[in-house]
Amino acid sequence: MSVNAKNELSGSHAGSNQAPVSEQNGAFGFGADILMAGNKSKGKRPYFFNSEETERVLNIAMAAAAEVAVIRERLDTIERLLESKGLLKQSEIEAYEPDDKAAEERQLWHARFAARLLRIIQQEIEAVAKPEENKPMQQIADEINEM
Amino acid sequence: MQYQLPPVWTKLYRHAVFPEFSHDERARYNFLANLNRFISTVIAPGNQIAFQNRVKPAFEKEKGRTFANRHEVAEAMSKDPVYQSWAALRRCTMEMRQQNGRAVVMRQAKELADKVKQYAGDNLILKKNFKVPEYLRHVDNHLMPGSYHTSYFEGDVSNAANYDSGLFVTSGGMLGSLTDGGGKAIAKWVKEYYPDFRPKKILDIGCGLGHNTLPLAEAFPDAEVIGIDAGEPMLRYGAARANALGVKNVKFIQMDAEDMSEFEDETFDWVQTTMFLHETGGKAIHKIMKEIGRVLKKGGLCLHIEQPQYTPDMSYYEQFMRDWDAYYNAEPYWGHMHDLQPEDLMAECGIPKERFMQIGVKAVNDLDTQKKDDKITEDYGRTPIWNVFGGWK
Numbered sequence: 001m002s003v004n005a006k007n008e009l010s011g012s013h014a015g016s017n018q019a020p021v022s023e024q025n026g027a028f029g030f031g032a033d034i035l036m037a038g039n040k041s042k043g044k045r046p047y048f049f050n051s052e053e054t055e056r057v058l059n060i061a062m063a064a065a066a067e068v069a070v071i072r073e074r075l076d077t078i079e080r081l082l083e084s085k086g087l088l089k090q091s092e093i094e095a096y097e098p099d100d101k102a103a104e105e106r107q108l109w110h111a112r113f114a115a116r117l118l119r120i121i122q123q124e125i126e127a128v129a130k131p132e133e134n135k136p137m138q139q140i141a142d143e144i145n146e147m
Numbered sequence: 148m149q150y151q152l153p154p155v156w157t158k159l160y161r162h163a164v165f166p167e168f169s170h171d172e173r174a175r176y177n178f179l180a181n182l183n184r185f186i187s188t189v190i191a192p193g194n195q196i197a198f199q200n201r202v203k204p205a206f207e208k209e210k211g212r213t214f215a216n217r218h219e220v221a222e223a224m225s226k227d228p229v230y231q232s233w234a235a236l237r238r239c240t241m242e243m244r245q246q247n248g249r250a251v252v253m254r255q256a257k258e259l260a261d262k263v264k265q266y267a268g269d270n271l272i273l274k275k276n277f278k279v280p281e282y283l284r285h286v287d288n289h290l291m292p293g294s295y296h297t298s299y300f301e302g303d304v305s306n307a308a309n310y311d312s313g314l315f316v317t318s319g320g321m322l323g324s325l326t327d328g329g330g331k332a333i334a335k336w337v338k339e340y341y342p343d344f345r346p347k348k349i350l351d352i353g354c355g356l357g358h359n360t361l362p363l364a365e366a367f368p369d370a371e372v373i374g375i376d377a378g379e380p381m382l383r384y385g386a387a388r389a390n391a392l393g394v395k396n397v398k399f400i401q402m403d404a405e406d407m408s409e410f411e412d413e414t415f416d417w418v419q420t421t422m423f424l425h426e427t428g429g430k431a432i433h434k435i436m437k438e439i440g441r442v443l444k445k446g447g448l449c450l451h452i453e454q455p456q457y458t459p460d461m462s463y464y465e466q467f468m469r470d471w472d473a474y475y476n477a478e479p480y481w482g483h484m485h486d487l488q489p490e491d492l493m494a495e496c497g498i499p500k501e502r503f504m505q506i507g508v509k510a511v512n513d514l515d516t517q518k519k520d521d522k523i524t525e526d527y528g529r530t531p532i533w534n535v536f537g538g539w540k
Contacts, residue, residue: 038246069178070174
């Protein structure tokens with residue numbers, strides 16, 4: 001990473017007009033673009049929800065949602081290319097009905113996916129259901145110290 | 148009931164110095180344009196509903212009076228869940244748009260610089276040791292890290308390429324395939340209302356990468372058009388873009404609009420600014436006005452495209468909504484500039500009140516396939532219907 005890219009990572013743009021060119025891996029050095037893309041702009045970031053935590057989660061969720069849309073668009077391209085090459089018709093996809101085995105495998109995938117998404121809520125409920133398994137770790141440490 | 152789709156990103160005209168986009172990068176912009184369209188047409192109107200139905204009644208009940216200014220509206224609205232969701236989402240998409248755009252241009256920054264070099268010509272004048280105005284260095288306009296003026300290495304244009312390729316997302320594709328709807332609109336309006344006007348020299352101040360400068364040059368091919376800006380990457384990219392698009396009668400010069408001393412008095416028949424003044428500063432704007440008055444010929448035309456100023460008949464709610472971008476989309480001078488009266492500004496550049504004019508102009512969008520009589524939802528400051536003020540000196 002170039003000196004200048006490092007400046008960017010620390011959020012400073014001042015005086016960067018005439019920065020040296022990094023010779024390695026494009027303009028900024030390997031992987032620097034990943035970090036520079038997400039640089040913060042000047043000024044304190046406003047939070048609109050009552051809790052910053054909620055807004056943080058919203059931002060992460062929206063980024064994930066964007067990638068779902070990106071995958072959907074890519075899949076759509078694949079379907080259309082397959083159709084244009086005569087390998088598959090999109091109508092076949094629409095009309096596709098899985099046999100029993102395939103249907104069950106897919107349902108299982110959906111079930112696992114839903115469970116992964118909502119894991120934290122499942123665990124919060126377990127915490128309420130089994131208080132004896134929900135002791136603070138400091139308490140457990142102290143108890144183990146006596147074992 | 149109708150829902151208008153934004154044009155797909157691939158409708159953008161990709162000139163020779165435009166950044167390369169992968170399939171997924173294009174899809175990311177399509178997602179964001181649609182997200183913005185939904186937020187601006189479905190969620191944003193919820194602010195007005197929440198304001199009318201609960202924020203205002205609650206305030207009036209509690210205080211025994213109505214709002215006294217836009218700041219009280221802002222304070223009351225900040226607690227409303229609809230507003231919070233809208234504002235948080237809008238801020239989020241602005242930041243996503245920057246990150247996505249920067250990811251595209253940063254990975255090819257060197258290639259972009261090389262492309263721009265290939266299309267370089269004699270239409271660009273950059274200054275050694277140019278001092279970027281303080282007001283520009285003080286904030287990253289539109290939440291663009293590095294704003295208009297930062298080059299990350301000699302010859303770098305990544306911030307300009309990001310701006311060029313991503314404005315589509317912010318505007319929901321309403322500015323046309325070359326993102327030049329503003330410039331086209333003003334050129335069309337001038338030709339329509341002043342068919343005998345034959346400007347020989349046109350100055351576009353704060354021209355950026357020339358989105359709105361090139362339409363002036365194309366509408367008046369016999370004129371010499373000069374675009375000035377403080378941002379080196381914008382000018383570099385803009386000059387190459389003009390060459391790539393074959394527009395010959397335009398020149399890009401790095402210059403601080405507060406000091407245009409290299410132009411003689413009464414040089415220009417027409418001085419234009421487009422969405423520029425609100426990105427200057429409280430002292431700079433007056434110096435710029437004075438300079439405009441100096442370089443503008445007697446009998447010349449001066450026009451500024453801006454958002455509407457706040458007037459006594461504009462509701463505090465509308466003022467509040469129009470303030471939003473100033474603070475949360477990092478165009479902070481906008482909030483203060485709204486309180487200036489355009490007649491006074493024009494008087495400063497030598498246009499007397501009796502020759503002052505103010506009009507509304509809608510962006511010319513070559514991508515707009517929708518019916519023209521559709522009701523446009525006012526999305527304060529984000530609908531391409533612009534306030535133009537100015538006059539004849």
